[in-house]
Amino acid sequence: MPxxxxxxxxxxxxVMDSIPCGTLALNSELVIxxxxxxxxxxxxxxxxxxxGFPLPRLLSPLLGPDRTQKLEAGLKSALRQRFxxxxxxIFPGRIVALKASPxxxxxxxxxxVVLVLEDITERKRAEERIRQQLDELRRWHGVTxxxxxxxxxxxxxxxxLLRRLDEPIxxxxxx
Amino acid sequence: MPKRILIVxxxxxxxxxxxxxxxLDGYDTLTAHGGAECLQVLAQQPVxxxxxxxxxxxxxxxxxxxxxxxxxxxxPIPVMLLTAKDQPIDKMxxxxxxxVRDYVTKPYHKNDLLARVAKALE
Numbered sequence: 001m002p003x004x005x006x007x008x009x010x011x012x013x014x015v016m017d018s019i020p021c022g023t024l025a026l027n028s029e030l031v032i033x034x035x036x037x038x039x040x041x042x043x044x045x046x047x048x049x050x051x052g053f054p055l056p057r058l059l060s061p062l063l064g065p066d067r068t069q070k071l072e073a074g075l076k077s078a079l080r081q082r083f084x085x086x087x088x089x090i091f092p093g094r095i096v097a098l099k100a101s102p103x104x105x106x107x108x109x110x111x112x113v114v115l116v117l118e119d120i121t122e123r124k125r126a127e128e129r130i131r132q133q134l135d136e137l138r139r140w141h142g143v144t145x146x147x148x149x150x151x152x153x154x155x156x157x158x159x160x161l162l163r164r165l166d167e168p169i170x171x172x173x174x175x
Numbered sequence: 176m177p178k179r180i181l182i183v184x185x186x187x188x189x190x191x192x193x194x195x196x197x198x199l200d201g202y203d204t205l206t207a208h209g210g211a212e213c214l215q216v217l218a219q220q221p222v223x224x225x226x227x228x229x230x231x232x233x234x235x236x237x238x239x240x241x242x243x244x245x246x247x248x249x250x251p252i253p254v255m256l257l258t259a260k261d262q263p264i265d266k267m268x269x270x271x272x273x274x275v276r277d278y279v280t281k282p283y284h285k286n287d288l289l290a291r292v293a294k295a296l297e
Contacts (some may be wrong), residue, residue: 025264031237033268052241052272103264111262 022096022117025103030054030075033112042096042117055115062091075100079110094121177203178223178296183213183239184257185231189281193226193257196285197292210234214242222252224276224296229258229265240273255279255295257288 016023022039024032032051040047043059050058055075060068071087078085078100085100097120102110155174162169169175180202184190187208194204205222207213211234213225229236236256243252254275258265261280269275276295279288 027262027264027268029235029237031268033264033272052237052244052268105263108262112264 022115024055024115024117025112026055026075026115027112028079028110030056030072030113032058039115039117042119044091059089063089071098075113078102079113082110088120089117094119095124096120177201179203179205179221180224180226180292181205181207181213181216181222182226183207183210183231183236184226184228185209186228189228193288196288200289200292202292210236210239213239217243217252224292225252225254226257226292227254227275229256229260229269237268240269240275244273253295255291257281257283 016034016036019036020038022036022042024035024039027033031054035047035050037047039045040050043050044062045058056068056072059071063071067090071089074085074087077083079102082102082104085098087098087100089096089098097118099116100113101116103112103114104110152174155171159169159171159174180197182190182193182197182204184193184206185208190206190208194206197204205216205220207216209231213227214234216222217225225239227236227239236258240254243254251274254273255277256269256275257279259281266278269278277291279291
């Protein structure tokens, strides 16, 4: 692997630091090798206290053991089987969308995982609001439709009675 | 006075081979078969260099490095990683994140190992 000089390293670091999505690189044991400030903010973890530690261990107090185990299994599968994993991390009061892709180096098998994180809490809230409004609309639609049907049935009944009396029907629209 | 080196390796034959190479070159060696024993040895006696394997059961090499880093010593003990893991991401973790002196991948040549041990002890 060619060595990076100081200038190149600073350049790549500044690129990583400027990405608005959280990005992390983990080795095959899911130990954090690098992360950018957006990842720090999204996960609520301090960079200095996180790099060098296994990600599942850091997230366990926030996610709980079951969700952490599920995440760990998913990341290891993505690494072994080389697929892109999409996952949602549900923290108290926050939802984070995670995409994990295997870190593949030239002529080698996957040597780690790269994670991209996005805080989707606001989007989820907006989706929930839209869903509630849609439910409300459907309910009103149902009520209105029932009322219309009832009115139509009554008109049809009136027409039937008038027909029996040999009188002209009053509601042709109900026929 | 010879420099004291702690060899941390879970494979007995590899551990013995490294010890033999270093003993014959005049170093004072100690051994540990895992991360937990390594930390116990370090708590009892000072060493000049740790040669550390990464992949070990229970307490692995990364955990040892985390423990050493958390001690935040003014004069951190130099560490040389000697491992089969040759991926750049692991080298980056070892050298940049944990600040180890050297990262040697297995299989190694005896003379190369001795040269790098001497350099790590400088």
